[in-house]
Amino acid sequence: MSGAGGEAIRVRDPYPGLRDVVVTGLGALGAFGAGREALAAGLRSGAPRLSPVERPPGYHRSHSARRAALVTERDFARWIPPAAARRMGLPSRFAVAASMMALEDGGLPRAQVTPELAARGAVFLGTAFGSALFSEQLLGEIFRDPEQASPFRFAESVANAPTAQVALALGITGANVTLTLREASPLAAVAGAAREIGLGRADWALAGAVEELSPLLHAALDRFRALARPHGAQPEAARPLDARRDGFVAAEGATVLLLESAERAAARGARVLARVRGAFQATDPSAPAASWGCGVDELAEALAAGLARHRVLPEEIGLVVSGASGARRGDLLEGQVLRAGWEGAPLPPVTAPKGATGEYGGFLAGAAVLAVESGLVAAPRWFEEEDEGVGIVPVDALDAPPAQTVLVSTLAAAGAAAWLLLDPA
């Protein structure tokens, strides 16, 4: 294996004796609704359910994006006691609700989380922007009169509030880690949790991502030309990998996976949705603060070295679940890196679930688990015209669940890159 310059790529030593980790539960809350079936239905639909974003005076430009994949669910009583929900901001409610769904889906309802079990648990969540609305509201209060600033809003404005609220709701006293790597946050969080279990510091973990989309965040993303825009009567649409793409559709919500040591899952007879084969990360330092860089060769080498470290040959990848979102530069880089990583050989089938879910909220991780478990991929109804630069046509459907390793790939704005390898159960 060699890099772009012909030099040998350095493959690091294999990991020393980490425990096997499996995914046994999936919780998701998004514009598509609540739960694994709702996420699956959203993927089948091939397009995110869009709602108008509030447009306070001065926030948005007149020609800006107007809609986003917003969570319309406001009744969290199924997952959170109302008194507890009142002490949470919206991102915390998203995260706790998705966590409860993941536990239930994994056959481990909250009542079975004893203090002993909670002491062996961990929580790892990713977020790109943290608590957008409370931060904005708190700042407004401080600007008007600092003495009137809400202490509750401050406590819930910190980026780790949702992660902490999940721990509070379940009494989980192990590691409580919030990671922020923009679009790469969800995969990094899942990888972090898998490592915590692999090292034996936890037996199980809740891992995923949460995001809240405020009007100001939506307007800011649009000002950076990150968002797809409406074209005449045509509403904005995410068109991952398509030549006509003009940005992503912003989404909010949460995705949480229940991870366990394979040993613990087997002992309790849990259904295994997927096995975590490995994870790896890299950075494209050529990336500017608000866009993607040009480090194709370096990222492709990192991808090749990561696969090799996990003893996976490119031809052993059965499916790529791509983080392509419709971003002009981001999708181009994703296509170039994947093709360079395969060194000209044909790519395996590629699916781009963000075309159906929108960007943010960690739905990529949930979609990957569904793909491994059932072979479900997002229906690429958005895709019409291949982009020669990207060079990838998303797969319409799979005949069967992939029998081989699934590569989940995400390249974030500002340079972070994260990959996850999932094996079938």
Next chain:
Amino acid sequence: MSPPEKSPARPLVVVTGTGAVTGFGWGVAPLFEALARGARAFRAIGRFDAARHRTHLAAEVPAAGRPLALEGMPHADAFAVFAAEEALVAAGLGRRELGPEAAVYFASSTGNMVEAERFFAELAATGGRRARAGLLASQPCSGPAEAVARRIGAAGPSETVSAACASGAMSVARALDALRLGDCDLALAGGSDSLCQLTYGGFNALRAVDPGMTRPFREGREGLSMGEGAGVLVLETREHAAARGAAPLAILAGAGVSCDASHMTAPHPEGAGAVRAMRDALADAGLRPDEIDFVNLHGTGTPLNDDAEWAALCAVFGARAREIPVASTKALIGHLLGSAGAVEAVVTIDALRSGALHATPGGGPPAEPPSSRTPVRIGLDGPLVVPGARYALSVNFGFGGANAALVFERAGEPA
């Protein structure tokens, strides 16, 4: 939680360079010099108009000394880049492209929020027409880490932990894992945060800020004082350092992280999560509590924190809690939030090397226990001499019950 089994083949991770930006200035030299004098960096806030806030002091990084090359860069990014470059120079790596060998494990609680506040103010003042969106480009918590990776060309993993005031120590713990597992050869671990109205007003809303200067572990203490800045450690395996002829400053011997899971803003009253983090760090380092020579406390100066921390020290160290030397760096440079743990790690390493643990000034005599729960070995007026100290613990706790503890070992002979 039982500690993880230690692999006999686990590589030793060493610190080969440190860098810092604090209220005392740009670099570790002004920090160490001021700490040795027991000076305090608090002054009237100039970063923003604090007139309408309940309190008015903070340990703000002085503009003087900021390199011209960092002009125009958002504050937290500039602090991070300066500290990272200083640490790399100290490690003998100079200023060069590091490539895929290097990783960035960073921390921040608010990223470049103060610049986002300017956007917000412009939005309000101009009805949005002239609000500069560019001010938001580096706003996310990940901004400082991204700036460091860009600056030094680090192409290994890069990530940012945002676990409130435990973030900095947690980022160092994450880097320790990465190096032990061979994800990278060299890691810049640290954190950066700048003063902003969001956190200043937020802590004031919680009535957690001392109207004067913070007085950790003193009777009548009224809260924390805010600070800003960055701290960075260059971490690498001992073999990697030896291969390039770098002399370690210290060994990062162990780390532990935990969660109280008891309250969003208040610590567990008995410091249960802090106890777990400290015990896990000791177990990770393969040490007994009686082998720790001093502790760099979280020591915020809030009544609740110091009480809970003292309870945790008593649980971990038993009767020795009254004898073990302790210090709160926050008494001198304020609470640096997401970067606190990183800067305090830098200070802890310096104390191991110099054999002196800085004072924890605050004014007024400490009350006798049990009313104040004041540890007896805090340096009230001057530094504590810790000759021959070999192992030190540095601890941090944050909102949401996040806790992290680090164990450092002196490298080489005592000073």
